[in-house]
Amino acid sequence: MIGRWRKKRLDTAGDDGGRIVIDGLAKSSGGRGRIVMTMAVFLCLYGAIAGRLVFLGMQELEEGGPGPSRVTASRPDIIDRNGEVLATDINTASLYAEPRRIVDADEALEKLLTILPDLNVEQTYNRLKSDAGFIWLRRQLSPRQQQAIMQLGIPGVGFRTEKRRFYPGGATAAHIVGLVNVDNKGIAGMEKYIDDQGLADLQATGLAIPKDLEPVRLSIDLRVQHILRDELEQAMERYRAIGAGAVVLSARTGEVLAMASLPDYDPNNPFNAHEKDRLNRMSAGVYEMGSTFKGFTLAMALDAGTASLNSRFDASRPIQIARHTIRDFHGKGRVLTVPEVFIYSSNIGTARMAETVSVEQHRAFFRSIGLLDRMHTELPEVARPTEPSQWKRIHQITISFGHGVATTPLQTAMSAAAMLNGGLLIQPTFLPRTEGQAEASATRVIKEKTSAMMRYLFRLNVEKGSGRRAEVPGYFVGGKTGTAEKVVNGRYSNDKRFNAFLAGFPVNDPEYVVLVVLDEPKPEKPGMSATSGLNTAPVVGNIIRRSAALLGVKPDFGHESGALLVSSQ
């Protein structure tokens, strides 16, 4: 409205000469505006170009090649106590192709087949001919293959590096080192422990840079570990056992030097790692350990002072209790001294010794030496021992010789170390630990004098008792056999056994405890029996013979067992 009115006024006002002037003015001012506008536009354009140039000049060029694919996946190396690699990250190259850029699919395929002869020809040809932007040809090539393909110089194919966990030892230390999943996350063993210690958080924040990750040193000795597994493998074959396990434990520090459980798996290709019988039976399996428990019962009575090495116990008649009859396997049918109870592995004698202390005391002692609670160690796979909810007299008697309580073999080795090392209970560890650190965390469970008596008894059993086949001249082995009957359908079976041999060496001042278990061993030859003294004892002997020098134990032929007896009295 107003516009129209103003226009009218302008029209009426500029009727004469003034009109031309105004017109000219309008024209001239409009012309200048156009120039300014044009200048501004060009200025903007050139300014933008100049700015872009400066920006490009300032920018760093992108680094060549594909960057590291996943920083988050880096893991520290795992090494043994001597620095040998147990697990490491390696970069593997994966071959891809960009079919759009491939000039001649026939030629490319022909060349690739010279390096990768097992490529599916038809399928690969069709994929190379296709219009796809990106296809994987082969994941995780060996460095040699990568080099060869690079030298072929085929246009349109390339490599991407991927991190992969590699275990040079294969199955040797599988259960200790553990496993990682596809994303390089620890899912078992020490790999999982490392993740739980903060690596997972580091990776999540992207701070896990390969160079900054210190290798994780374990207490394992790879050489001893190999010997252990090698002997177990042979034993499993010789005695046709369904499972086997062993551990070498430092008696003074609680360090695990070697531990293996068969059957195991190859962590580089763990397709069968989750099968039920491949679990780590040393720490995640619970078993009734049988006669090896007699050592603990004897130690309890000797420590409480209710028996001495000279005490006698009547083992001439079986014990009748609550419809059960306790018999001896190698019955002597007479009164036995304490050392005889031990070396003849008398169930009756051990039960009579156990009865010298009260049921509560018995339970408290077994709890204090760590047989009834879940042990504390780094491995995530640790089983909780089982025991009767309420101990009655019958329980006390059966538990005194190792039936009724199921513990993990590693735990039994830990308690045995406490019996032999002077009475200190030290939780087992898979990381290096000094004697000082071990003593700081140790708890005294028996008197030193009792421990000296136990050393004497263990030695006597190898010299004269059921452990003769574990003897290794020069290393002064002492040990206890254990042949437990397995429970099948709620009853103790006569022909299915769980055999164990628990040893310490050199037993005058034990440095190492060795425990070997065999699950359901069969007689070596028809007509022989399959007791622990015949199968697990020689395995322990072999392990000590082969590994003692590597463990730094000096052979000594000058010892007399009599000295042990004197020092224990």
Add this chain to the structure above:
Amino acid sequence: MFRTTDMVLIAVMVCAAGFTYMTKHDAEAELSKLRKLEAAIRFEEETIDVLKADWSLLTQPARLQKLAEAYRDELHLVPVEAHQIGRLDELPARPLRIEDIVAEEAMAGGMPDGVTTGSIGQ
């Protein structure tokens, strides 16, 4: 038309531009060299990792045992037994022989003394 100062200034400007260009060009050349070196270092590091893994694979006790068994006839390698290990202080003292004592004296510069004993004096 142009004054001398103008000429000089133009020359300086051209020189400055040329210098800047050269410097930037050189810097870029150095940078690309650096990048190549970095890539080479990364490659070497990766190679070291692979070689380390290779080494531990080749020195696996399991592999060495297999090799020792396979070449037993040629190498005659057997495990060390306890009685073969000894320490220096376990060695028994070496029995003395008269030649050794004489040789030792001679080495120490002990000359025959001047005392004339009866057997020579006569």
